[in-house]
Structure formats: C-alpha cells, structure tokens
Amino acid sequence: MGPKDAAQPSPIEVMLQMMSGFWVSRGIYVAAKLGIADHLQDGAKTAAEIAEATNTHADSLFRVLRMLAMVGVFEQKNDDKFVLTPLSETLLTDSPVSLRPGAIAEMGEVHYAAWGNIMHSVKTGEIAFDNHFGMDVWEYFETDPEKAQNFNKYMAKSSESISQAIVESYDFSKVQKIIDVGGGLGGMISAVLRANPNLSGILFDAPSVVEKSKEFLAGAGVAERCETIGGNFFESVPSGGDLYTMRWIIHDWDDEKSVTILKNIRQVLPENGKLLLLEAVVPASGEPHFSKFMDLIMLTMTGGRERTAKEYETLLAKAGLKVTNVIPTNSFMSIVESVPA
Numbered sequence: 001m002g003p004k005d006a007a008q009p010s011p012i013e014v015m016l017q018m019m020s021g022f023w024v025s026r027g028i029y030v031a032a033k034l035g036i037a038d039h040l041q042d043g044a045k046t047a048a049e050i051a052e053a054t055n056t057h058a059d060s061l062f063r064v065l066r067m068l069a070m071v072g073v074f075e076q077k078n079d080d081k082f083v084l085t086p087l088s089e090t091l092l093t094d095s096p097v098s099l100r101p102g103a104i105a106e107m108g109e110v111h112y113a114a115w116g117n118i119m120h121s122v123k124t125g126e127i128a129f130d131n132h133f134g135m136d137v138w139e140y141f142e143t144d145p146e147k148a149q150n151f152n153k154y155m156a157k158s159s160e161s162i163s164q165a166i167v168e169s170y171d172f173s174k175v176q177k178i179i180d181v182g183g184g185l186g187g188m189i190s191a192v193l194r195a196n197p198n199l200s201g202i203l204f205d206a207p208s209v210v211e212k213s214k215e216f217l218a219g220a221g222v223a224e225r226c227e228t229i230g231g232n233f234f235e236s237v238p239s240g241g242d243l244y245t246m247r248w249i250i251h252d253w254d255d256e257k258s259v260t261i262l263k264n265i266r267q268v269l270p271e272n273g274k275l276l277l278l279e280a281v282v283p284a285s286g287e288p289h290f291s292k293f294m295d296l297i298m299l300t301m302t303g304g305r306e307r308t309a310k311e312y313e314t315l316l317a318k319a320g321l322k323v324t325n326v327i328p329t330n331s332f333m334s335i336v337e338s339v340p341a
C-alpha cells in the first residue's frame, strides 16, 4: 500500500462519517434557529455571551458550537471565542441567498420529524409526514403560520440561483402573461419579470401564501406587473395566461392528483399557450443526480416523486398535453415544456 492509499479513509471510516451526518445537520439547525451567525456578525463572541443573547444554556451551546467548528461552520479561537466562516455566513438572515430558513425547515421540526418516520413510508408506501402529524404538510402549514412563512422564505430565498438558471435557459420574450401556479412568495416569477420588463404576470397560490407574497414582490420591484390570486389548484387555476409555469409543484403529488392539477391548467390554456414544469428530472440511467436525493423528501413529506422525462411525458399526456422540449439549465433543474395535444 503506497502513501496515497494510506491516506484513503477505510470503508468503516467512510460509513461512520455517513452515519453521523445528521449530527452535523442537527447542529446546523440549532445554529440556524438561534440565529448564531447573526450574533457573530459584529465580531467574535464566547458561547456564554451568545447563550445570554439567545436565552440558552451556555455549556450545552458551547459543545454544539465546538462540534460545528470542527467541520468548518464557525471557527473556535484560542480564547474560546467563536467567529464566522464562509460556511456560517450562508446562515446570516440578511445574506442575499440565506440558507437559514432552509436549515430551519429541513433540519428542524417539520421535515426532520418526517425523515425520522421514513421507515413507515418504506413499509407501507404511505406519507411519513402525514402519519406522524395526522395531516398533510399543507394543512400543517395552515395551522402554524410561523413555520409556513419560514418554509415560504426558504423556497423563495434559497432558489435565486435556480431562478436565474431558468431565466437564462428559456426565451420568455414572446410571452404576454405568465401565470405561476403554486408560486409561493414569488421567487421565480419575480426573477422572470425582472429579466423581461415587458412581461406581466399572476402569482397563484393558497390564499394564506399570496397574502404574504405582496411584500416579497414589492421588494423585488415587480409588484405593479404581478397580480396575486389566492385559490386551490385542485379546483381551478386563473385563466388569461399564455404561459403557465409550475416549479416544484407536480413533484409534490402522486400521479392521480398531478393529473387533476394538469387538467385544470389544460382547461384554461389557450391553443397557442405553453406550460412549463420546472423540476429536477431524474436521468433514465443510473448516473448520480440531485433529483435522487430530493425524491426522498417527496417520499417522506408529500407522497409525490421526482420523475424521468418519459414519466412526465406520460403524465402530461393523461391531461391532454404534449411534451415539446426538455431543456436542461445550468443547475440540477430542467424545463419540461408542453403544449395542448
């Protein structure tokens, strides 16, 4: 065995590292939830100082921060003060692409509990989240506006580079009115409207979500060109668009529910209109792709799934839509374009 081999971690070491991945995830959740990065923005602090500001137990917090410093999420100085690193800067509330809402949503109380119940999904095919909480995730968010708002911020804020990749990969110049169905706070539609000043749009989502979207759209400088409509896409979607978009919507639902949503869009889609599904399309072969991780979020959280291009084609056909193009973007996301069949 040469020196290079000696440096390679053994299978046991690699496996132990994978098994303990959630220790780090949970530490990051604690740091994100308590806003530790924000507290370090004006300089180094001891765990005791941060504990006082966050109303937490100093020694326990110290142990979490010490562990996180070991993996580069904070640096521990010789005087036991902690400082920000490039990794913890991603958790700053005000950073343009803050991962703080995402760390709270994914590794905190909501997604984490569903992951904890993943065995239920594997044994029964049922949704781990629903089994744990006794309701589906969208009903749950209606009961907890703070967690809902955090999730919506996560969707809108952590996806800016993806919105950009979508804007750069599709020609929106001939579109008159875009309707983003299930558009959340408006992260994607505002990126499209900003890049296409002649375009106007409608953001459609549950009433409780669109109510909160107005501030986001105003902040993005597109409020005058973007109407907001609240409703339920299982009942109907607004008419009047020549381009309908849905990002991370169809992946949330099983085939039957997806077809109901798609049929509602088909009903209002003009003959020369188009529908874009923005999704992480699973490669048909066994190659690695981020969609295969995201697919387990759907398994545990919503009962949906990530699909291959062929599966999207079949699904869309059931709703009277024909795939015209599957366009890759400079991200793990693709654009599935379809028209009335």
Ligand SMILES: C[S@@+](CC[C@H](N)C(=O)[O-])C[C@H]1O[C@@H](n2cnc3c(N)ncnc32)[C@H](O)[C@@H]1O
Pocket (backbone or CB within 6 Å): 138, 155, 156, 159, 181, 182, 183, 184, 185, 187, 188, 204, 205, 206, 209, 231, 232, 233, 234, 246, 247, 248, 249, 252
């Ligand atoms: C995974 S998020 C995607 C948000 C947004 N499209 C984006 O890319 O950031 C799913 C969205 O679907 C919305 N939604 C769920 N059920 C809905 C329904 N029945 N009618 C309308 N919107 C719904 C949620 O409120 C949420 O904003």
